Amino acid sequence: MPEGTLCNRQPVTTKEQLDALLADKTGKIYYEEMQHLEVDTEKLAETLQATCKSRLRTWLEICAHCGLCADSCFFYLANGKDPTQVPAYKIQSTLGEIVRKNGQVDNAHMRYCMDVAWGKCTCCNRCGTFCPYGIDMGVMFSYLRGLCFSQGFVPWELKIGSGMHRIFRAQMDVTPEDFVETCEWMCEEQQDEWPGLEIPVDKVGADILYTCNAREPKHYPEDIAEAAILFHIAGEDWTVPSEGWDQTSLTMFAGDWEGARLQVEGIYKAIERLKPKRVLGTECGHAHRATVIEGPYWVGREDGRPPVPYLHYTEWVAEALRTGKLKIDPAKRIKEPVTLQDSCNYIRNYGLKEVTREIISYIVEPGYFVEMEPCKEYNFCCGGGGGLNGIGIYRQWRNIGFKVKRDQIKATGAKLVIAPCHNCWDAIRDMEEIYELGIRWSFLKPLLLKMVIIPEHLKPKEEAEEEEE
Template sequence: MATTEPKANDEPIVLDDAIIEGAEKLSEEDIAQVINDMIRTEGGARFKAYLNTCMSCGYCSGACHYYLSRDKEPRLAPAAKVKQTLGEFVRKKGRVSRETLMRSCEIAFTDCNLCRRCMMYCPFGIDVAFLMLFVRRVCHKLGVVPRYIQDTAHSHSATMNQMWVQEDEWIDTLQWQEDEARDEIPDLRIPLEKEGADVYYSVIGPEPKFRAQLIYQAAVLMHAAGIDWTMTEFPGWDNSDMCMYTGDIEMTARLKKVHFESALRLRSKRIVMGECGHAFRSVYDVGNRFLGWKMPPIEVVHAVAFYDELLAEGRLKIARKFERPVTFHDPCNIVRGQGLHEKARSVVRQSCETFIEMEPNREHNFCCCAGGGVINCGPPYKNKRVKSNRVKAEQLMAAREKGAEVVIAPCHNCHGGLEDIIHHYKIDIEIKFLIDILFECMEK
């Protein structure tokens, strides 16, 4: 897969054979045609205003974990990523070389997590994530996309879930988890296809695939809190969406439609989602927009907000607080994405003895470097991803020094990213989901 290792002097090279294969099929005319069509049709007011307004001041540089972690490499400043990609597209009127296209693809897919932190550091509020998504969409239309994430997008197209999970496997997994949980709580059920339930619970593809215990824990929590809930046995159970990150917005719309419609078909009152960040982004403010819904057609509640609500209503009770000192990692897509940071802290404080803040925190927290589809670009980019988030390692080490033994991250991608960072930088800290803590500490 990986053709060569990154050179020591940080020279840019293309690591992914799918990018190379895709680009080899294209002539410069093909590239120019797609770029110019995209700029003409989808390059609207925001696109123009952002490109015209950037004063190249460098305020955004300090916001980016790539830039900070890689010794302030100028190419990794957010505005520099725009300059190397869209800047070239516009300057050369679309007539860019295959090399520029391949580099643009790598920059947009693997040098940016679309975390939107730089948008908060830009005096003009320029949305670099929006611009990088524009580049990704150009790449998608040209068939130049990193192999692993494209495979995930294919899975979405073929199965309506992220992990090639077949329908019988999905149902089997739920029954298996129900079976296991009934050892502990004999009357526990994982209701399927129940009409009119208060809560439609959806998860991301990796939960049945790798982290089935999360479904178990969620079932126990629902049972303990006395929630009238259901899941669906049909496609629509997966709320995740890597197509949003490959630039395939048509597929994003289809995926979100299936998800919303399965909840609406079951006449559920609202959707509650597991602890995932990007899925929440896709349901809350991306997919609904592509479908023409200003806000989701049915209320969508992220797990963090749901736990907070259950604790506030007294439906969920903490039997014994979690004893080891914890710190909290704010996932971009639910904090910069929906401001759930205070609710998350409220849950943490109610369930843990000692809470230690990481610095910076809340909206200013650093991304895990896995989000935005970067971890989904797979092994060829793992080393770069870990190296490009030394600031996260330093942030975790500082929390560790203050005494934190556990870092809570209510997001799947963050888990993947933080695990790799903890392992690589040898940080003595354990990572948990919020539901791991609640499961351990609640009255069952």
């Protein structure tokens, strides 16, 4: 059987295909079909010819096999220093083999590549910072994911995720109408407490265009409400787009380069349409990576930047605290040992380490903040990045990988972990479920809402009067 009906080389582009995949619970038939999926070696060789250039080829060739990358990888550490988890071994035995054989590889090799590219690497890029040559195996694994995707060897959930993006321009089946309705619903819900709270949709020329993660309207709509309330308190002129509102990219995790470009184009179109001064994304790491760091290149922007300045949520919070748009009640600052999870995507891969520490200086009582060791650009991945959180077949591997983050958090003695990234947040939640550290974890928004000073004129009428009496 050259290609299966579910597992094949074609990306999902129709609702029917998507429903068929979803109906195959946990991908049973899908993975069965994958066992027999033929490798189109000619196409693979062509893809290599066109996309595997001097940087990647040099990385693969020049690797000194020194093993210095071993200790940089949390999978290696968490698996009792298993040599098959050494990053250089992982990439040489997968992509290295494909390049050396110029694409002449078989089904078993591609399935091995899939297991390693998604189950043994989260593309956190930490190894690259420990290699004397600067060989970034995270970059190579995301490239390998692209090769795997183009050949149909991709985990079931990510085939679905890529299809969601191609059909809905969102990682979940949330339509523009659903999104706008959710915004309206959240606004109404808050009217008692926040009279006059608005979520302006498609306002042209606003100071800030806000984009979010589809999980928020779908599963955590209160996150959108919290964002709105904080903008309301800060007095921001902001808006959300009815289309191009989902900043995430399961397409990036899937290695669906074409789908990733389409997703980012949708957001950039919203920017062109609504002409905001700046864009601000939610507390998500990979969404920022996809839309702000890599996205400009996918759509072919030669300056490598989005059309207008595009901030991560932490950049806005730091700015709002610095300029006094948000004021913190000193009595309500965090007064318990607390630590911070540095997201690989916007700390190691974007440089926001100082901004996040600046936020901490406002919201944590001096003396209570404990850094993880290591931290900042050298921090370990939460254990669930790169799409791993969502992939069923690698769940056990992920849970073993958690041990490194678990021990890091344990060593800080903190009972609260601030995790301004959806993936990190999920990973820490799942880790707590498995390893029961007795910790809590939080995004910034709910923490800020607990301690921000609310201007008098924004308080509900009765409450303000009561206080006057």
